[in-house]
Amino acid sequence: MSAASSPSRLGRGDRLFLAAVIGLPLLALLVFVWLPALASIVLSFTTWDGIGLSGIHVTGIDNYRQIFTNYPPFWPAVWHNVLWLLFTALLPTPFGVFLAYQLDRKIRFTRVYQTAIFLPMVLSLAVVGFIWEIIYNPDTGLLNSLLSAAGSAHHIDWLGNPHLNLWAVLVASGWRHTGYIMILYLAGLRSFDPALKEAAALDGAGGRQTFFRIVLPALKPVNIIIVVVTVMESLRAFDIVYVLGGGTGSKPGMELLSLLITDNIIGESGHIGYGSALAVVLLLVSLAAIGTFLVQTFRKEDS
Amino acid sequence: MTQQSRTPLAAPGPGRRQVVGRLFGLGAAALAAPVLTACGGATAASDPKTVTFGSNGADATPKAAYAAVTEAFTAQSGLKVKTNTVDHDTFQKTITSYLQGTPDDVFTWFAGYRMQYFAKKGLCSPVDDVWEKIGDGFSEATKQLSRGADGTYYFVPLYTYPWAVFYRKSLFRERGYEVPRTWDQFVALAKRMKKDGLFPIASGYGGGDTWSVLGAFDYLNLRANGYDFHTSLMRGQVSFTDRRAARVLDLWRELTPYYQPSGGGRSWQDAAQTLLDKKSGMAVIGLFLGQQITDDAVRADIDFFPFPEVEPSHGQDTVEAPTDGFMLSRRPKNEEGAKKFLEFLGSARAEETYMRADPSNLAANEQAGTGSYNALQKKSAQLIESARHISQFADRDSDPGFVSTVLLPGLTEWLSHPDDGSATLKKIESQRSRFFTA
Numbered sequence: 031m032s033a034a035s036s037p038s039r040l041g042r043g044d045r046l047f048l049a050a051v052i053g054l055p056l057l058a059l060l061v062f063v064w065l066p067a068l069a070s071i072v073l074s075f076t077t078w079d080g081i082g083l084s085g086i087h088v089t090g091i092d093n094y095r096q097i098f099t100n101y102p103p104f105w106p107a108v109w110h111n112v113l114w115l116l117f118t119a120l121l122p123t124p125f126g127v128f129l130a131y132q133l134d135r136k137i138r139f140t141r142v143y144q145t146a147i148f149l150p151m152v153l154s155l156a157v158v159g160f161i162w163e164i165i166y167n168p169d170t171g172l173l174n175s176l177l178s179a180a181g182s183a184h185h186i187d188w189l190g191n192p193h194l195n196l197w198a199v200l201v202a203s204g205w206r207h208t209g210y211i212m213i214l215y216l217a218g219l220r221s222f223d224p225a226l227k228e229a230a231a232l233d234g235a236g237g238r239q240t241f242f243r244i245v246l247p248a249l250k251p252v253n254i255i256i257v258v259v260t261v262m263e264s265l266r267a268f269d270i271v272y273v274l275g276g277g278t279g280s281k282p283g284m285e286l287l288s289l290l291i292t293d294n295i296i297g298e299s300g301h302i303g304y305g306s307a308l309a310v311v312l313l314l315v316s317l318a319a320i321g322t323f324l325v326q327t328f329r330k331e332d333s
Numbered sequence: 334m335t336q337q338s339r340t341p342l343a344a345p346g347p348g349r350r351q352v353v354g355r356l357f358g359l360g361a362a363a364l365a366a367p368v369l370t371a372c373g374g375a376t377a378a379s380d381p382k383t384v385t386f387g388s389n390g391a392d393a394t395p396k397a398a399y400a401a402v403t404e405a406f407t408a409q410s411g412l413k414v415k416t417n418t419v420d421h422d423t424f425q426k427t428i429t430s431y432l433q434g435t436p437d438d439v440f441t442w443f444a445g446y447r448m449q450y451f452a453k454k455g456l457c458s459p460v461d462d463v464w465e466k467i468g469d470g471f472s473e474a475t476k477q478l479s480r481g482a483d484g485t486y487y488f489v490p491l492y493t494y495p496w497a498v499f500y501r502k503s504l505f506r507e508r509g510y511e512v513p514r515t516w517d518q519f520v521a522l523a524k525r526m527k528k529d530g531l532f533p534i535a536s537g538y539g540g541g542d543t544w545s546v547l548g549a550f551d552y553l554n555l556r557a558n559g560y561d562f563h564t565s566l567m568r569g570q571v572s573f574t575d576r577r578a579a580r581v582l583d584l585w586r587e588l589t590p591y592y593q594p595s596g597g598g599r600s601w602q603d604a605a606q607t608l609l610d611k612k613s614g615m616a617v618i619g620l621f622l623g624q625q626i627t628d629d630a631v632r633a634d635i636d637f638f639p640f641p642e643v644e645p646s647h648g649q650d651t652v653e654a655p656t657d658g659f660m661l662s663r664r665p666k667n668e669e670g671a672k673k674f675l676e677f678l679g680s681a682r683a684e685e686t687y688m689r690a691d692p693s694n695l696a697a698n699e700q701a702g703t704g705s706y707n708a709l710q711k712k713s714a715q716l717i718e719s720a721r722h723i724s725q726f727a728d729r730d731s732d733p734g735f736v737s738t739v740l741l742p743g744l745t746e747w748l749s750h751p752d753d754g755s756a757t758l759k760k761i762e763s764q765r766s767r768f769f770t771a
Binding site for chain 2: 079080081082096100101102103163166167168169170185186187188189190191192274275276277278279280281282283293294296297298300301304
């Protein structure tokens, strides 16, 4: 190996090698991520049916105007995305943390519980969708069978009723999300120095105090990951709704931004420009959410 | 970790840079691969002895039926057919990119606006010369269905099937029900069935089956406002807030109390099963209902009547009978062979071969033997023959994007709480111009 002995001097070959190793992935990133993103932004100011490049016509901000003022599913979709974020952040995420904290104590069969709770995470969201489809089936589903066995004559259309179906889907997604958060947090807890906890106990801290004053602040990196994961999962929510909605696009009561994008782009007569405009809206929302968060955390760390 | 497991790290092997270099080469190859294969795909497979065929018949019955047809063609012409089968829904969703990429020479598709759209966009080839040879076998109405807006043939039909109101004969006999001819009789019958503890109208439009509500929508519009209005409405030439469109929802609302509850979460197959089990009295559905029946005794007991008359001036003059068939892609690799294949597909022999394997349809070719038809097929053929107009289906007579992203969500949401429909129609109308200006 002919590497230069002095670390400050790089030979010609080294420089070429470095340029290639950094340049090519950069090129791939540009071509496969940023170029399509830019193309989306450009296309969002046009109308295009997806057939032949000559079919592209520039229409300015018309798509955006349409989306914000005259697209019935748009505002429900935004609201559903927000609801998704709130629900996931307020129920399954804290519950996952709670489970992790309980399982970290030396209780019996902790492995069995861990496996059981983590199991849904092994399944893809699409498969989770199929499982819950069977549970929610109005005639033969588990849920309605239990209800009728309990003497209720009500026939509940879990996935068909536009006022109910989003909640039905949220429960299904929460079922999986809890396990994910639990395993993330459990990993953090395992690396946590037990001496700190002992010290807190010696100082007379109770269980709750120990958790909120000692464990939670000490696990800040894991907390950040959990928040980022939760926000990301909420914004990119798609597959489970797609499956539970029958795989044909958005359904009344279950509109999400991601679904509206595919509604307009994938299909027989695509509205590529219109769908791109929706995608840009989602991109901006995502950037705002993730950006604010990252800036905040890193600024705190720097100071 | 034992000492032993660490040894490989220290063992002499390829140097770091060598490994990185190799990985890097692999990465570059992976990046280049799609480009290379794309180039290869365009030039390969121009074998004059092979015709490629893109099929959406992925279910067992149509798959076997198409296999029988292609085998018969190979036996007759010596040309090989390479069939590329794709799931029905996926085929539909990806059709635009499929036709622009490297499509198969011949592919399955639907008659109506849906075919004319791609013809207008130049994504398929005219097949006038094929029609010179097969034209005698088809009725004028079928010929009309096979032409684009420019009067050129683009489509070779294979089979068709009618939509109607299906019921079980024995149930009607036991309870003394009579087949209704007018709207009032129909609603009265539904009311009576409800009193008798049945679900009067089977309903299942959950998941991906929302399209199944369109049968009722189409028929109500056809019966109340006639074929011409229906066509203009579906092609975006009339406002959805027109009072005639509002009338359709008014009529529908008379019927919704008699729909089987929770339809929004049930598949059409489960709904159809309740009809077969005599839990539901009637179902507005297509002849493909037959694919659900496994017991021949039940099959013999199934019957249908045409959707009842609403306005006497329109009577029952239109039958909704979607037609499926084949098209030729825009730059077929083996044009001569593909046209020979289309000629064969339009022949009575191909029809008969197909029908033997899939008896839940009707042959589009009139010269095909109908001797093997069961009672339902015979009655269906009569129904279609007697029709003054033949409509396809909402999503075939209209812009499919409009139907799937605007009309269907609107109608299914309305069905879950049927009101006077003015808000629903306004929502639908607000999106119309987006789909029908080009």
